[in-house]
Amino acid sequence: MASFDGAQLPRQPLSMGLLLSLEPPELRRLLKSGLRLGLAPPELEQLLCQDWGLEAGSPEADTLLAALAERDWFRWNPQAERWKTHLG
Amino acid sequence: MTKIVCVHSFRGGTGKSNLSANLATALALSGRKVAVIDTDLASPGVHVLFQFTPAPDDATLNDHLQGSAPIESCCHDVTPAAVRAKAGQVFLVPASMQSDRIARLLREGYEVERLNDALFQLGEHRHLDVIIVDTHPGINEETLLTTAISDCLVMVMRPDSQDYLGTAVALEVAQRLDVPNALLVVNKLPRHFDGQQVRDRVEQSYGIPLGAVLPLSDELLDLASGDLALLTVPDHPWSQGVISLAQKLIDGIL
Numbered sequence: 001m002a003s004f005d006g007a008q009l010p011r012q013p014l015s016m017g018l019l020l021s022l023e024p025p026e027l028r029r030l031l032k033s034g035l036r037l038g039l040a041p042p043e044l045e046q047l048l049c050q051d052w053g054l055e056a057g058s059p060e061a062d063t064l065l066a067a068l069a070e071r072d073w074f075r076w077n078p079q080a081e082r083w084k085t086h087l088g
Numbered sequence: 089m090t091k092i093v094c095v096h097s098f099r100g101g102t103g104k105s106n107l108s109a110n111l112a113t114a115l116a117l118s119g120r121k122v123a124v125i126d127t128d129l130a131s132p133g134v135h136v137l138f139q140f141t142p143a144p145d146d147a148t149l150n151d152h153l154q155g156s157a158p159i160e161s162c163c164h165d166v167t168p169a170a171v172r173a174k175a176g177q178v179f180l181v182p183a184s185m186q187s188d189r190i191a192r193l194l195r196e197g198y199e200v201e202r203l204n205d206a207l208f209q210l211g212e213h214r215h216l217d218v219i220i221v222d223t224h225p226g227i228n229e230e231t232l233l234t235t236a237i238s239d240c241l242v243m244v245m246r247p248d249s250q251d252y253l254g255t256a257v258a259l260e261v262a263q264r265l266d267v268p269n270a271l272l273v274v275n276k277l278p279r280h281f282d283g284q285q286v287r288d289r290v291e292q293s294y295g296i297p298l299g300a301v302l303p304l305s306d307e308l309l310d311l312a313s314g315d316l317a318l319l320t321v322p323d324h325p326w327s328q329g330v331i332s333l334a335q336k337l338i339d340g341i342l
Contacts, residue, residue: 016200016232020264029266036092036237037208087201087233 002026002052006067013088014073026051034074034085044083090211091341093220094238098254100131100225102244103275107302107330108222109137110318111242113168114334116176117318120217120342123163123179123210125149127203127234128224129193132183136313138166142182150184152206153198159206160213170319179214200233207237217342227261235262239341240269242299242333246276247286252293259294269341271299273333278304299336300329 002024012018019031033039033047045056054061068074077084095108105128112122126134126149135141142148146164151157159181166180184190207219221234235241241262245251255272262270272294274286283301291298303325308317318327 016229016236019236020232020261025264025266028264032236032265035204035233087204088199 004052004064006063009067009071011071014071014085015087019085031068031074031085034083038077038080038082038084040082090208090216091218091239092207092211092234092237093218093240093242093337093341094223094234095220095242095244096223096231096235096258097225097244097251098227098258099245099251102225102246102251103302104225104244105134105222106137106308106313106317107242107244107273107275108220109134110316110327110330111334111337112178112218112220113171113316113318114331115218115220115337115342116167116171116178117174118334118338119175121177121179121215122218122220123181123214123216124220124222125181125207125210126183126222127230128222129153129183129230130190130224132185132190133313134222135180135182135185137316138168138178138180139315140164140166140180140182142185146182148184148189149181149206150189150193153202154193154196159210163210163214168316168319179216181210200229203230204233204237218337227258232261232265235267236265238267240271240337241267242271242273242337243296244273244275247274247278247281256294259296270296271333271336271340272296273299274301276304277301297336300333302326302329 022028048054048056048061072086074085095104097104108124112124116122124134126132147157147162149162152159152162162181163179167178171178211219223231223234243255245255272290305326307321308326318330321327
């Protein structure tokens, strides 16, 4: 699993400049994947599994998504029914 | 799904807009539906290649990014007759050429997320095969976004020391953003330069495939960006290089 400490993440709104500076690479990839059309739930599950070694719904996956949602960086879009990265 | 091709350069004056317009035309000549989006909002220009001047009531990208105009209404059909004859189509989303609109954009900015959503809405609405994003040179929020969401980054440079360094920076950024495909284009190669030497240097320096090496040419200078070289001088080595680049994109991502 990629190392991740949610507490270390900055609390400012996400910009592309900030996204570019984030570590680990898996975090950049997750947020990048939420651009374009976003991620359908099975796509997110696959990415979490392949990139992070996490099972969807596991405490670790929930912690990761909660840290991003808390910052309003990555959220569920009910209209599109996809997970989307939010800039600004 | 619509493929996004981002045509970018680290520095200005590389011929990026000229390449974007001609590349779009080359792809459309193969029967595809292509749109060119001018995201060089501070210094727009790609519309000139298509001899399109937005009328006062024509919506531009600015009207979508800083207003309420749907992106579809900002998209104009600029298909040249020769492309139409091959069942292709070219659309253009121009940026505003009004100085007050450019100033407003620089002053107030816009939510770059709107640009992301606009590209995909447009692709779906017009059933586009490809969107070519003609970017502002250098690195800023818009260019980072368009680089990140592209299916292929076409990086344009001149055989110039500053371009060599700047291109390395831009490609490092693209690597951090996991851009799935990248092609390098060397443009404006002076006649007395050794093309093979430039090819070798570029391939060794960057480790990404070379899309094309395009010559600097008096004939193209005579066009003064007022027309599409691909249609005006189709047999010229520059035009042939663009056709070959289009074929690489067709083979690689389309």
